[in-house]
Amino acid sequence: MTLLLKTLTICAVLGAADLAAAAELSLAANTTGKNVNFMREQLDKFEKQTGHKVNLVTMPPSSSEQFSQYRLWLAAGNKDVDVYQTDVIWAPQLADQFIDLTEAAKDVVGDHFPSIIQSQTVNGKLVALPIFTDAPALYYRKDLLEKYGKTPPKTWDELAATAKEIQDKEREAGHADIWGYVFQANAYEGLTCNALEWIKSSGGGQIVETDGSISVNNEKAAAAIERAKGWIGTIAPEGVLAYQEEESRGVWQTGKAVFMRNWPYAYALGNGGDSAVKGKFEVMPLPTASAGEQPSSTLGGWNLAVSKYSEDQQAAIELVKFLSSKEVQKQRALQLSQLPTIASLYDDPEVAAAQPFMPNWKPIFQSAVPRPSAVAKVKYNEVSSKFWSAVHNTLSGDGTAAENLELLEVDLTELKGDSW
Amino acid sequence: MTDLTVADPPAALQRRSHVNSDLQAQRVRSAWVFLAPTLLVLALVAGWPLVRTIYFSFTNASLTNLSGAEFIGFDNYLSWITLKSGRTIFRGLLADAAWWNAVWNTLKFTIVSVSIETVLGLVVALVLNVQFPGRGFVRAAILVPWAIPTIVSAKMWAWMLNDQFGILNDILLGLGLISQKVAWTANPDTAMIAVLIVDVWKTTPFMALLILAGLQMVPGDIYEAAKIDGVHPVRVFWRVTLPLIRPALMVAVIFRMLDALRIFDLIYVLTPNNAQTKTMSVLARENLFDFDKFAYGAAASTMLFLIIAAITVLYMWFGRVNVGGER
Numbered sequence: 001m002t003l004l005l006k007t008l009t010i011c012a013v014l015g016a017a018d019l020a021a022a023a024e025l026s027l028a029a030n031t032t033g034k035n036v037n038f039m040r041e042q043l044d045k046f047e048k049q050t051g052h053k054v055n056l057v058t059m060p061p062s063s064s065e066q067f068s069q070y071r072l073w074l075a076a077g078n079k080d081v082d083v084y085q086t087d088v089i090w091a092p093q094l095a096d097q098f099i100d101l102t103e104a105a106k107d108v109v110g111d112h113f114p115s116i117i118q119s120q121t122v123n124g125k126l127v128a129l130p131i132f133t134d135a136p137a138l139y140y141r142k143d144l145l146e147k148y149g150k151t152p153p154k155t156w157d158e159l160a161a162t163a164k165e166i167q168d169k170e171r172e173a174g175h176a177d178i179w180g181y182v183f184q185a186n187a188y189e190g191l192t193c194n195a196l197e198w199i200k201s202s203g204g205g206q207i208v209e210t211d212g213s214i215s216v217n218n219e220k221a222a223a224a225i226e227r228a229k230g231w232i233g234t235i236a237p238e239g240v241l242a243y244q245e246e247e248s249r250g251v252w253q254t255g256k257a258v259f260m261r262n263w264p265y266a267y268a269l270g271n272g273g274d275s276a277v278k279g280k281f282e283v284m285p286l287p288t289a290s291a292g293e294q295p296s297s298t299l300g301g302w303n304l305a306v307s308k309y310s311e312d313q314q315a316a317i318e319l320v321k322f323l324s325s326k327e328v329q330k331q332r333a334l335q336l337s338q339l340p341t342i343a344s345l346y347d348d349p350e351v352a353a354a355q356p357f358m359p360n361w362k363p364i365f366q367s368a369v370p371r372p373s374a375v376a377k378v379k380y381n382e383v384s385s386k387f388w389s390a391v392h393n394t395l396s397g398d399g400t401a402a403e404n405l406e407l408l409e410v411d412l413t414e415l416k417g418d419s420w
Numbered sequence: 421m422t423d424l425t426v427a428d429p430p431a432a433l434q435r436r437s438h439v440n441s442d443l444q445a446q447r448v449r450s451a452w453v454f455l456a457p458t459l460l461v462l463a464l465v466a467g468w469p470l471v472r473t474i475y476f477s478f479t480n481a482s483l484t485n486l487s488g489a490e491f492i493g494f495d496n497y498l499s500w501i502t503l504k505s506g507r508t509i510f511r512g513l514l515a516d517a518a519w520w521n522a523v524w525n526t527l528k529f530t531i532v533s534v535s536i537e538t539v540l541g542l543v544v545a546l547v548l549n550v551q552f553p554g555r556g557f558v559r560a561a562i563l564v565p566w567a568i569p570t571i572v573s574a575k576m577w578a579w580m581l582n583d584q585f586g587i588l589n590d591i592l593l594g595l596g597l598i599s600q601k602v603a604w605t606a607n608p609d610t611a612m613i614a615v616l617i618v619d620v621w622k623t624t625p626f627m628a629l630l631i632l633a634g635l636q637m638v639p640g641d642i643y644e645a646a647k648i649d650g651v652h653p654v655r656v657f658w659r660v661t662l663p664l665i666r667p668a669l670m671v672a673v674i675f676r677m678l679d680a681l682r683i684f685d686l687i688y689v690l691t692p693n694n695a696q697t698k699t700m701s702v703l704a705r706e707n708l709f710d711f712d713k714f715a716y717g718a719a720a721s722t723m724l725f726l727i728i729a730a731i732t733v734l735y736m737w738f739g740r741v742n743v744g745g746e747r
Contacts, residue, residue, distance in 0.1 A: 064693075068709040075483045093712075096484060177584070186606075187693035239583030241606030242691070251584050378482075378712040385710065389695065396608045398695075414511075 022051040023315035028070070029085040030302075032061040032245065033265045038336055039323075046322050052315050061246055063087045064189045067381070070094065074307065082310035083319055086128050087189075088119055088301040089373035093380060095122040098305040102126040104317045111326065112341045115366065119374070120303055127305055129324040130341035132332055134300030135365035136193070137283040137357070139252065139260040139270070144170070144280075156198070156227055156287045159259060163235040166258045180235030182248040183261040185228075187392040190244055192371060192384045193298035194261065195391040198224040200296035200369045202289035207387055208372035208412070212420050216387065217409035224289065225394050225401040232395055241396055253277060261286065263300060267355065268337035283357045285364055299368035301341070333358065339365060376420050386411050470725065476718035483714045496719035513719050521695065522703040523727065529612070529699065530680040533619045538673055540620065541627025546661075548628065549635045559632075566625040574689035577618045581605055581690075611696045615687055622686075623679070627672050634668025635661070670739050674732065681728045700724045 029039050036058055043054045059066045070084055074097040086094065102109075105126060109117055112130055120128045138159070140152055144166050153159040163180025170178045184190040200206055204221030208214055232238060240248070245262060252260040253269065255276035260266070264283075271278050285295040304320040306313055322328065329340040334354045339361055345351055346362045373380040390408040394401045477496055481489035498512040513519050548559055565573065580587050583603040592598045604614040638661065646656045662669075684701035691697045693706075704724060708717030 064710065068705075071483060071709055075486070187695075237583055237601070237603065239601070239603035239606050242583075242603060243606075247582075256584065382711045382713070385693070385706070389693070392693075393695065396606070398608060 022053070023312035024053045024055070025082045025310075025312060025315055025319055026055045026057050026080055027083045027085070027304075027319065028057040028059055028081050030059045030061055030063070030066055033269055034336060035265075038332065042323060042328050042331070046319060049322075050315075050318060052319070054319060057081055059085075062188055062244055067093075074309070077309045078307070079309050079311055082307055082312060082316040084305050084307060085131070086303050086305050088116075088130075088133075088299060088303065089371050089380060091120050091127045091303075092122050092374055092377045094305070095125060095127050097308055098127050099308045099310075099313060099317075100125045100127075101129055101306065101317065101320070105129055105321065108321065108325070111344070113343060113366070116301065116341050119299075119301075119370065128303035129305075129320050130301060130303045131324050132302055132329065132338040133341045133365050134263050134302070134339060135297040135361065135368045136197070136261055136263050136286065136300070137267075137297075137361075137364075138286050139262060139266065139281055139283050141258050141277065141280055142282045144258055152282070152284050153259075153287055154291050156201070156289060159287050160227075160231060160235055163258050167235060170258075177256050179237050179251065179257050181231060181259040181261075182236060182240060182243065182251045182257045184243050184245055184248055185232070185240045185392065185395055186242050186244050186247075187388050188244060189384060189388070191388040191391055193300070195225065195228070195387070196298050196369060196371060197261075197286055197296050198228050201286065201293065202227075203293075206369055206372060208375055208383060208420075210372075210375055212375050212416070214409055214412045214416065216412070217405045219402075220289075222401040222405055225391055225405075229395050229397075229401070241392065255280075264337050264339055264355075264357075264361070267357065268335065294367060295364070297364055297368045299365065299370045301339075301365075379415055379420060382415055383412060386415070473718050473721050473725075476715055477722045479715050481715045481718070482712050483709065486714070489715070492715075496716050497723075513716065513723060518695075518698075519700075519703060519720065519723075522698050522700045525612075525697060526681060526683070526699040526701075529615065529619075529683060529697075530677060533616055533623075533680050534673060534676045536616070536620050537624050537627045537676060538669070540624045541631050541672070542669075544624065544628035545631035545635055546657075548632055562628065563625050565622050566629075568622075570622065570685045571689060573622055574618060574686045577614075577621075578605065578690055581614055605691050605694075608694075608696045611691045611694050615690055615697050618690065619680070619683070619686060623676060627676060630672035630675070631665060631668060634665035634672075637668070638664045674735060674739075677735065678728065678732065681731065682724065700727070 027039070027043070029035060036056060040056055043056065047053060059069065067087070067090060070086075070090075071094070073081060074094065084098075102125065108129075109126070113133070116130045116133055117126070120126060120130065138152075145152065145162070148166050148169060150162045150166065153162050159181065167178055167180040184194050196206060199216070199221040202220045202224040204218055204224055205215035207216045232240060237251070243251075245266075248257075248260055249262060249266050249269065251257050252262070252266070253275050267283060269275065270281060286297055288295050304323055306316040306320055310316050324341075326340075326342050326345065329342055330345055330348065330351060332338050333340050333345060333351045337355045337358070339358065340346070340351075343362075346359055352359050371380075372383060376383045386408055390404040393399055394404045398404075399407075476486075476489065478491055478493060479489035480492050480495075494512075496512055498510065498514045500508050500510045502508045544562060548555065548562070568576075579585070581604040583589060583601050583606065586601075586604070588604070589598070589601045593601065602610060604610050642660055642664075643656065646660060651659075682701050683699050684705065687697050687699055687702055688705075692702070700720065701724065704717050704720035706717070707713045707720055711717075
């Protein structure tokens with residue numbers, strides 16, 4: 001009841017303010033899954049409440065491509081886009097181009113998880129407000145595992161063995177197209193996430209440690225990548241080397257995979273009306289190298305930032321606060337199965353009923369591994385690119401993991417120079 | 421080696437200028453006036469960006485701080501430091517293995533794609549040059565791949581080449597030509613082949629069109645004469661057709677070569693970040709925008725410009741020697 005009242009008051013206040021000056025805003029958002037449709041619905045609500053008009057600028061689903069487009073626009077001082085949807089790792093690289101939201105968000109900042117707010121704070125400046133957080137899951141076909149009397153795998157080796165067995169038996173049974181496991185191994189930011197999980201869950205560190213030391217060249221990391229190489233062509237199609245999130249979801253959602261590594265957005269889509277695996281799958285934390293260890297998921301998540309070149313910064317801030325609000329985050333959780341950044345939503349019975357996996361996800365993303373973007377700062381993209389190239393080379397058979405990681409260490413040391 | 425067509429006009433001009441040098445001067449003046457807008461536009465849209473790029477390649481500019489760029493000489497191209505241990509370390513573009521890999525990829529792509537496109541384009545043009553019912557329709561239809569924007573055709577082919585859902589694998593499997601699905605764009609051995617397939621599909625019509633224009637300039641009576649003399653058609657092709665369309669062919673090849681050397685969009689969509697297909701343009705863009713190395717990317721762009729310029733000059737030089745030698 002109090003929530004309803006609060007919302008009403010906010011609406012009333014916003015409404016009153018906007019009659020004075022209705023602004024026309026532009027929001028750049030990516031096209032992964034149903035994000036754009038959802039954004040449009042919410043923007044319609046926002047338009048009704050405030051009288052502002054918001055145009056949606058659609059961006060590619062690949063975050064690497066999105067980033068370079070943003071960088072170009074911002075470097076050119078583009079006034080056409082007011083609000084940017086930003087990846088969790090971009091804050092240190094783009095901080096100078098966005099306005100400080102500390103003052104504007106001081107009343108709501110306490111509702112969000114402190115670690116997420118921390119990730120968007122650069123030198124005391126709050127660069128962006130979170131709209132959802134992300135920690136990938138292992139999707140598995142409940143029906144197939146039951147059919148062959150298998151339990152969900154706890155370790156990577158168990159995963160490979162189960163995947164292989166079910167894949168072979170299903171193929172014998174006439175399901176020729178099925179594969180054991182799909183993930184993302186295209187040479188792009190997503191491979192950095194995947195490989196970081198393999199390495200971290202094997203005790204191989206997190207590429208660059210928080211103190212700035214380069215740790216990636218070690219035996220455990222090499223073994224983790226070699227293990228993944230063993231999957232390609234056996235339990236995973238060779239095509240994973242060109243898969244991003246949406247390609248692997250395509251294979252999974254048409255019922256052609258036993259396991260998939262993907263972000264929570266695929267949960268709602270997999271249970272959609274047009275899905276071949278509707279009601280046939282479950283999600284669980286990613287496996288580890290040996291039983292009993294902490295699973296490691298890469299921390300993802302998306303935020304909204306206001307461009308400092310925007311001519312309607314006040315209206316833009318209103319929009320950011322609206323889209324990151326509890327109400328919209330709840331809708332996002334219900335419709336898109338994306339993880340809220342507001343702690344109280346994890347105890348919400350409606351959310352738990354619609355997305356049963358979600359309450360269990362709170363500890364997982366809270367212990368998720370961040371990519372080394374905070375420590376590598378403006379050099380992060382190059383670190384990530386060199387890392388994913390080394391991994392992609394290994395996976396596609398160009399050199400062993402040990403050789404490629406040794407080269408990577410040399411490259412990263414040179415890139416680091418005196419300090420990051 | 422006296423080239424009559426080239427030697428002729430100056431002689432004619434000279435004669436005329438004796439007659440009326442005022443008129444001549446006036447003509448030169450108005451020529452400049454008429455050319456001025458074109459030259460101005462060229463200087464603005466081609467000259468200025470080029471000069472800026474070359475300038476930035478000698479600085480330490482970053483994309484977020486272009487105005488604060490400082491001059492650092494040739495360091496982006498090549499610099500070296502000698503360590504205390506006596507070992508010398510080279511840095512910069514010219515010592516960058518990734519750059520030379522990109523140069524090699526670009527050259528490989530250019531040579532293979534332009535060769536295939538020239539041969540196929542010639543065949544298509546010869547067919548289209550023959551009278552047959554519905555020729556107008558076929559001529560229009562064959563241009564469709566060229567008319568589709570590259571991004572669209574690249575995306576379309578990306579789906580056709582997809583390993584699980586792609587129609588290409590489906591057809592090849594159905595025909596029994598492959599035993600299992602091929603991951604065309606992912607496999608390092610086939611990535612370049614995939615790019616070549618799409619490029620050949622897309623630009624063969626362009627080649628065909630230019631060569632067809634050349635073919636139509638060949639006077640029909642030469643063929644009639646050859647026919648009366650009873651010359652074998654293959655011999656006619658090598659001795660009559662090919663030499664006569666050579667100028668058109670040379671122009672078509674150079675257009676395609678310039679295009680192929682700066683190939684970007686197709687690869688960016690089909691196989692981005694793949695070391696086997698990364699070309700000079702892709703590498704330059706990556707440094708300019710993805711990484712915080714704007715100046716380094718500018719150096720790569722400058723080198724790309726110099727390499728293309730050098731290849732073009734060489735080609736034109738060799739091309740002219742050959743044409744002259746035959747006359």
